[in-house]
Amino acid sequence: MSTSEMSRKGFIKKSGLGFAGMTFLPGFLHAGHFPDQQADDEKNSYVGKDFVLKNVRLETGFAYEGDEVVHTNTGLFSVAVSNGKIKSISPGAPNDAKAVDAKGWLMLPAFKDMHIHLDKTFYGGAWQAVKPRTNGVKGMIALEQKILPEMLKTSAYRAEKMIELLQSKGSSFARSHVNIEPTSKLQSLKNLQKALDAKKEGFGAELVAFPQHGVFYTDTVPYLKDAAQMDIDFIGGLDPYSIDGAIEKTIDFTVQLALDNNKGIDIHLHESGESGLRTVEYLVKKVNENPALKDRTYLSHCFVLGRLEASKQEEIAEQLGAAGVGIVSTIPFGGLIMPIPTLYKHNVVVLTGNDSIIDHWNTWGSGSVLQKANLMAQLYGYSTEFLLSRSLKLATANVLPLDDKGNQQWPKAGDAADFVLIEASCSAEAVSRVSPVRSLISKGNIVFTV
Numbered sequence: 391m392s393t394s395e396m397s398r399k400g401f402i403k404k405s406g407l408g409f410a411g412m413t414f415l416p417g418f419l420h421a422g423h424f425p426d427q428q429a430d431d432e433k434n435s436y437v438g439k440d441f442v443l444k445n446v447r448l449e450t451g452f453a454y455e456g457d458e459v460v461h462t463n464t465g466l467f468s469v470a471v472s473n474g475k476i477k478s479i480s481p482g483a484p485n486d487a488k489a490v491d492a493k494g495w496l497m498l499p500a501f502k503d504m505h506i507h508l509d510k511t512f513y514g515g516a517w518q519a520v521k522p523r524t525n526g527v528k529g530m531i532a533l534e535q536k537i538l539p540e541m542l543k544t545s546a547y548r549a550e551k552m553i554e555l556l557q558s559k560g561s562s563f564a565r566s567h568v569n570i571e572p573t574s575k576l577q578s579l580k581n582l583q584k585a586l587d588a589k590k591e592g593f594g595a596e597l598v599a600f601p602q603h604g605v606f607y608t609d610t611v612p613y614l615k616d617a618a619q620m621d622i623d624f625i626g627g628l629d630p631y632s633i634d635g636a637i638e639k640t641i642d643f644t645v646q647l648a649l650d651n652n653k654g655i656d657i658h659l660h661e662s663g664e665s666g667l668r669t670v671e672y673l674v675k676k677v678n679e680n681p682a683l684k685d686r687t688y689l690s691h692c693f694v695l696g697r698l699e700a701s702k703q704e705e706i707a708e709q710l711g712a713a714g715v716g717i718v719s720t721i722p723f724g725g726l727i728m729p730i731p732t733l734y735k736h737n738v739v740v741l742t743g744n745d746s747i748i749d750h751w752n753t754w755g756s757g758s759v760l761q762k763a764n765l766m767a768q769l770y771g772y773s774t775e776f777l778l779s780r781s782l783k784l785a786t787a788n789v790l791p792l793d794d795k796g797n798q799q800w801p802k803a804g805d806a807a808d809f810v811l812i813e814a815s816c817s818a819e820a821v822s823r824v825s826p827v828r829s830l831i832s833k834g835n836i837v838f839t840v
């Protein structure tokens with residue numbers, strides 16, 4: 391077998407890892423690569439050993455014609471990984487016979503899915519299309535109250551399957567909203583924590599206690615208070631006016647619960663009319679009154695921004711940037727185009743995620759946040775080498791190999807060994823072509839490779 395044709399088994403043998411560091415992912419095991427008994431043990435995960443990658447392609451700078459970036463320069467390097475961190479980066483080939491050949495694949499920061507619901511999914515089971523909706527979000531709440539007890543029986547298993555999908559698309563981290571409401575109580579959270587623990591060697595997460603059925607519309611307050619004392623990172627919310635009927639009451643409760651428990655805030659806001667705008671303005675006001683929440687507060691979706699006049703978009707974006715309130719957008723298109731360029735202009739943190747992969751809300755999620763970056767680039771005409779390269783930050787939660795002037799800023803020795811190997815020549819190509827992920831290293835562990 392030639393190095394360029396190295397199978398997954400050969401990759402591991404060549405690295406000297408044995409089977410350490412691998413999470414065996416269903417659908418990515420190929421006949422002849424592992425003995426059957428090893429292939430069957432798909433859930434096993436092991437702590438990785440030190441290893442060296444050679445022929446790793448890294449971006450080194452921009453090439454210009456006049457003032458215009460026309461190309462991204464790259465070079466081949468050796469990257470040593472030890473104890474979950476990048477130990478060293480050296481040009482050329484290493485003096486290490488066990489070094490793994492990365493085949494000239496491009497090394498990029500591992501991707502992050504920053505808005506997803508890992509706790510309630512049909513993924514890992516039979517295909518199910520979405521059923522017709524009635525009575526808007528409140529109708530969906532009624533549906534959830536019926537189907538969640540059955541979904542909870544398999545939710546830990548299905549969360550693991552969805553994590554494996556995200557890994558195969560290059561994501562090593564997610565911000566997951568998890569239902570907290572009177573139907574699930576705290577069980578959805580406990581099941582998701584079980585799944586995350588099973589995947590902890592190759593996947594990280596932060597959790598949002600999400601009152602999917604309203605804070606006051608159903609009696610969710612006691613469960614949110616309990617969840618806030620558990621291992622979660624954000625207090626969530628859902629359309630305070632249309633669900634709970636009171637913007638100030640719901641936001642005040644959410645803010646106080648976050649402050650009392652040292653949590654961030656991440657609120658779903660679908661309302662696109664006057665109530666949506668008032669919710670944004672009131673949340674900004676509360677964050678300005680409570681500086682501890684600055685840079686720890688987010689509005690997910692926030693569709694109202696796409697309905698505002700351009701001058702009002704500028705005004706609100708400036709307020710969001712000054713207050714440190716971020717936007718987590720799933721990049722809607724069609725009749726609703728979000729003002730993402732305006733948000734960037736005012737230094738608003740913009741993140742993205744798949745939201746749903748397949749569930750009772752929708753079935754459009756691919757698992758790829760690189761695809762989201764591609765969609766954003768298409769929507770806003772980011773077609774030049776420079777703008778395509780900048781668009782990568784949507785997939786990596788704002789980490790880029792090169793800064794805007796073309797100076798290399800990632801990776802550095804000492805950085806976490808969280809990266810993907812992509813079959814692309816540079817970031818711009820990876821975004822434009824949604825180039826295939828060939829390997830994911832997370833926490834220094836090789837958790838996915840083809």
